[in-house]
Amino acid sequence: MNDNIKKTTPNGWTIENNGWALQDFEEQAAASSGKVKVATVWLDGCSGCHMSFLDIDEKIIGLADLIEIVYSPLVDIKQFPGGVDVTLVEGAVSSDEDEEKIHEIRNGTNLLISFGDCAVTANVPAMRNQFKVDDVLTRAYVENATFNQQIPRFGVPRLLKKARPVHEIVNVDLFLPGCPPPSDAIYYVLGELLEGRIPDPKGKTRFGA
Ligand code: SF4
Numbered sequence: 001m002n003d004n005i006k007k008t009t010p011n012g013w014t015i016e017n018n019g020w021a022l023q024d025f026e027e028q029a030a031a032s033s034g035k036v037k038v039a040t041v042w043l044d045g046c047s048g049c050h051m052s053f054l055d056i057d058e059k060i061i062g063l064a065d066l067i068e069i070v071y072s073p074l075v076d077i078k079q080f081p082g083g084v085d086v087t088l089v090e091g092a093v094s095s096d097e098d099e100e101k102i103h104e105i106r107n108g109t110n111l112l113i114s115f116g117d118c119a120v121t122a123n124v125p126a127m128r129n130q131f132k133v134d135d136v137l138t139r140a141y142v143e144n145a146t147f148n149q150q151i152p153r154f155g156v157p158r159l160l161k162k163a164r165p166v167h168e169i170v171n172v173d174l175f176l177p178g179c180p181p182p183s184d185a186i187y188y189v190l191g192e193l194l195e196g197r198i199p200d201p202k203g204k205t206r207f208g209a
Contacts, residue, residue, distance in 0.1 A: 036194060037085045039071035040115070041105055043098045044125040044163055045091030048180040049116035050074065053088070055183035063187075066194050082108040086193060088115035088176070088186075092125040093164045097157035106170035113189070114165070114172045117179040117207055125163035133159050176201050178209040185209075
């Protein structure tokens with residue numbers, strides 16, 4: 001995005017992109033729901049980034065006073081709601097289901113964070129990108145299978161030709177690299193946003209951390 005773009009989202013939040021300045025984040029949260037609505041999403045990843053989120057340990061109790069988890073593999077809510085303030089997306093976009101989901105998430109989210117190296121670069125899921133999809137499936141479900149060798153064709157999402165990072169499909173507001181990002185870095189990013197500051201994760205995490 002260009003510098004100094006200011007946008008107001010449907011739920012009344014304002015983002016000013018002069019280095020990702022969130023204006024009056026706390027005030028706007030209070031005005032809208034009392035708590036910041038946070039979602040976490042698991043696309044093509046190993047769940048390690050979510051495990052790192054849980055490694056925040058007892059500090060999660062303090063966060064729980066300020067945020068409401070409205071959608072996540074960590075809570076039992078099946079439908080992504082609209083009007084989410086912050087969504088952390090783990091994993092690459094690898095299937096038609098992932099692609100459909102990330103558009104829905106982008107449309108329903110104010111600030112979207114690419115959460116972990118698989119989301120940021122496609123990382124491990126992209127290791128298959130040099131092969132044809134059918135060859136990958138044959139390797140996994142026929143050549144490496146002991147029983148019931150067959151490629152699943154029904155009831156499973158169709159793989160895209162290549163696993164892709166999230167920002168190649170939709171706009172991403174903040175990148176939080178790491179495999180997984182350390183829990184301290186996740187806590188730092190959420191804490192800075194809650195204080196109305198723009199997190200700068202450099203120095204807190206790195207690719208492959
Ligand atoms: S970035 Fe690392 S920990 Fe996170 S989903 Fe990918 S492989 Fe797993």
